Amino acid sequence: MRFMPRTAVPWLERPVLVTVVALLALLVFVFAWIGMQVSRKDSLKLLVMQGTTFTEALARASTNAIASESFYDYLVHRRFNEIVAILNDIPLDKNADKSLQQIVQRHDLKAVFICDLEGLTISSANIEGEQGFLPDFVIEEVRDLASDAESFYVLLFHQGEEVGQVDHYYLRLTNTLDRVFVIVADALYYAEGLRQTQIGYLVQNMAREAGVEYIFYQDTDGIIFSSRSTGQLLAIESDPFLTTALESDTIVHRLYQFQGREVLELVRPFATDEYPFGLFRIGLSLEGFHVVSRGFDRLMAILAVAMFGLLLFGLLYFNSRQKRRQISRQYSEIKSSTDVIFDQMHTGVASINLSGTISIANRAFEQILGLNEVLGHKWNEVVLTQGLSLRQLVEWKDKSEDHEIKAIIDNVEKTLLVAVSEFSMVGLNSSGLVVVIYDITQLKEYEEASARRQRLSEMGNLAAGVAHEIRNPLNTISIAAQRLAMEFTPENNKDEYQAFTGEIRKEAKRLNSIMTRFLALARADKGQIPRVMLNDFFTEFGQFLRLEAENLGIDVKIDIQSDIAFDVDPDSLRELFTNLFNNSKEALTGRSHGQIQIIACKQDNFVEIRFSDNGVGIEPALREKVFTPYFTTKEAGTGLGLPTAHRIVSDLGGTITVKESESGGTEFVIRIPA
Template sequence: MANSSWRKILANLRIGHLLLIVFLLAALIFLFATYSIRRNRAALLEVMSHQGESLIKALVLAAENIVASRALIDETVADELTDLALNLDSWYNSGSLTNAKLAQVARRSGYLRIDLLNQSGNVLLTSEPLPDLSIYLGQDKKLLAGIQEVLIGQADSAFLQLSPSSRLPDGGTLMIRKGKFKPVYLLILISARYLQEVERQTGIGYLVQKMGQEPGIEFVAMQAPEGIVFASKNVEELYKIETDPFLQEALAKKQTKSRIARFQGRKLLEVVRPFQSTQYPEGIFRIGLSLDSYNQTVKSFIRQTILVSVAIFLVGLLLVGLVIVNQNIRSLKEALQKTESLNLSILESMDSAVLAADAAGKITTFNQLAEKLFSLSRQSVIGENYSKVFPKDEWLISQILEKKSKIKDFEVRFKTLSGEEKILLVNSSGIFNQPGQLQGALAVIHDITELKRLEEESKRSERLSALGNLAAGVAHEVRNPLNAISIAAQRLKCEFKPTSSEEDYQNFLSNILSEIKRLDQIVNQFLSLARSQKLNLELTDSTAYLTEILSLVKVEAEAKGIRVQSRLSHSATLKIDRPEMKKALLNIILNGMEAMESGGTLTVETRPRTEAGVLEIFISDTGKGIPAEDITKIFQPYFSTKEKGSGLGLAIAHRIVIDHKGKLEVKSEVGKGTSFVIGLPIAVSN
């Protein structure tokens, strides 16, 4: 029934939803293609505009350079004429200059004529067939004033501009120069057309013509409000600046602008830029760029876009079919991933270490608490063989995989890589599938070290409480007889004198009084251990306080050959009962000194645990150490490893630290020494 319903759903998808998906896909592809084509057109046009702007900037820069170099061209022509005159003068002086040679030089250089005159103005040599000087005469039929000035010695050379006449229709430029070696005068006449040709080949007009012939450029023009100044050959007419707002705006704002315009019936990209110089009227350069390559590129892109769109549409149809076919698989995978993610979140949020292995013994699960407990990273153990990582099989995973059994809670003492001993509660069991086949094994490990410590503290507190009740009665019953004995002994010492052996008598009474005093001290210690006193707390600087205590034992330590060193760089303000805490610290320090019978080193060090708000005080000795079996007993009343020890010093120290809401721990290694760690709450961190 379920299969038939599922088939109906798939059938409905093919007929209804599939058509909708295909339609939406086609619409999206069409929109994408349209957008891509428009975007491509705009991008290509923008690129062309940038190219046109770069081109017209180069044109304007070249025009500015041409204007700047015009004076240089005039100077170059003058230098050329001067050099020729010097050469002719040298040839004449050597006797190698003839009329024929002058004609050849004039023809080759493109000059109108060259003449050689004497000081009287008579022709010595000429490039012309006839020695006719009428071209150099003014309206008064005399040689031009500039020529006469050189002939009579008022100047060595002169440049004259000749106006157009019947014999010189275009006008010209005349240079006259006195010879260097003999009193002869050289006249060189240049046609105005010659200078115009020089200017044409190097001027803005020539630049405009050359650029207009480049492929992809429809026209180039320089236009002023009065009309066209220069233009390429194919330009017959252009819109006037005064009738075109686009050109007016570009000229007014001194901006480079571009637009799509029409020229001789064809669309093109026109780029304009203002130009200003002293030799030409203010105007603008205009360049028309052909759109042929742009249109070809756009057409090619449209064809490619259509082909790609069709291909995408076909692939989309195929993908839609595949998506429908694989829909169930993906849904199952997503559900599995969610389950795995949920399981992982649960594992990571557990306050227990979780360790699992598959049937082959490969570790498959290792949560964050397991990483922290075993000081191993998940990446380093996942996939590794369990027996390789845990060869002792502390968690009985290997045993479960072999025997296919389930083991309930059991306790394990485990030593971490840092040397810290942990008490762990372990629950290990096999993992079975529905048919009952073993798939692996799982161990859930709880760290109950702190719980055990609290249980021990609770038991110790109960014992001390019971001891307190006993202490009150015992102290009362013991102190009354002690007081009576003490009074009697004092009276015997003061009121009675023996007739013989008086010294022995006095020593005997002193021993009685001394032992009574010692018994009274034991009773006081017993009461101090059993009953917590009301603490008189005050803020105390840890460094100054510990330094004061160490000064009390320094003399005794030196006498026993014990070196006392302090590392009190970490300071904090503690809220403590100074006399009570001094009693606890001195008990621990003196206990360490007594453990070093042959001398050694006593170290007192402070370390803050900021995250816990605790200052740890380490008191370490290099004595003989405490056996492992005695570590758990040393804080019990009347337990001592020393022959003359009362067994109350460390118990009292422990009670005082606990009263201050602190913690007292001991670490010891036989033959190397013992370290007591006192953790006290920090009132103010320094």
């Protein structure tokens, strides 16, 4: 702004100038005072918005923490129920302790006890260094469980005297109701996981954020938990503001004196099944607010005293606006951080409004269901997965349990755990459904692999006894048949006699071969294991495959990455691919232009080997059964080839799966740690 020289305006005399200056000074003072009030009000409003976002994030995280607690309990009960199912099948004979010891080692337990209804131990097993008897408090729980007609199990969580000694005691009545199983397991992982998902732990972490003075959870009886020492606080019924907040359905705030300091307190009602209905009270420091306000006041005062004119006022006001924009930007960053956290969750979360439109969905939700850009679309138009129709979700919303479904997504079968709940926000006049989806496909695969390894382990124990009992009489039969053929010659029907004895020797030899393969399936060689270069192995072994394949009119293609190597017994590796080759060879019988393809490459820390053919393939319903011992669809098959291949891969710490190949045949995918 420019001012004309005084001489250019002769009518601007001194009295007029003084009056104009006084008016300008008054105008600057008024503008400065208004600017101070507006700045204080806007800054406080932004701080309230910031605190509201923080409070909502705390409430949402608390709800998720409680849900995580329930999920932890579900996994623990599920694990123990699987062990109890095994214990119910163990007979109480002289081998009971040995069987219990195997279960303790296999399931990484500390001890297992079988007690009568008075708590007296009938049979037990424990790891080395663990006490071989039950504490008195557990015996009392056994008696209480036996006398309670409505309870069948009890889960105890015991903190030992030593640091880090945390145990689970799982007590379960047997199916016959005449004994009690007591399973003792290390619960340190459970305690640590539970600690990190508890609301108290969450509150302590969030209270460390800059500007947070305290976080309390208070009900009508008093403080339930807090992030710091509270001192003397008024009860809810003694504080009209808290009484009003308890009846409100939105977040309310006030300026509050806490331990001699003024804070901005935000209060939100909160209720769950784990805690009584109460209030979250979050205190935010006003120190930064006061620093900004005092700085702005000083600038306005300097502007009023110096009367630098409207330009200086405009510059200072612009400065205050910039500060307000900075606070607004911080609020936007906090909101963006919350959105990023929501979007980076591994659990799929989506909400559906009353019209059936998806209003919220994170990235995990789209990835699990193989979708893109679902926001704003009708649920039934974009979610076509079987078992997840909107009608099905509505039926589930009133049920508290999770629902497990199997679905084909992007040509891959997945196992999903789905939880549905109803939400209603009265203040925003909004309601609908919240859908939470967990992809537990890998967990299911681990469970199936564990069960399969357990069956093979049990088969190993059976195999040793069976081989001993069968091979001795089998050798006797073979020797007798050989002697009959060599030492005894009948006078009549010599050719028929020789044919009969030869058939006996041949069948005895075949039976001995079956027993050898059965033992190979049930146990693995524990000797020295060399390191094998896969390319060198297939250079030699591939010649054998191609020689036999050429005689059958089959084309074999082998493509192996040059630097692949891992520790494996070459004979086991040869047996693995021989069994796969035999399976493909039989699938290609009678088919012209038969092809077998073997491709191996390194992916991250795994070696992936794909063995495929263009044969008749395996029906989807039978693919999960092909690794089961003695399961076969061939008239001359023994059902031991593919189970043996599975055992070899499992001994290497890997996995083997079967699916349809690109040519319509069968493809085995092997993944082994490099």
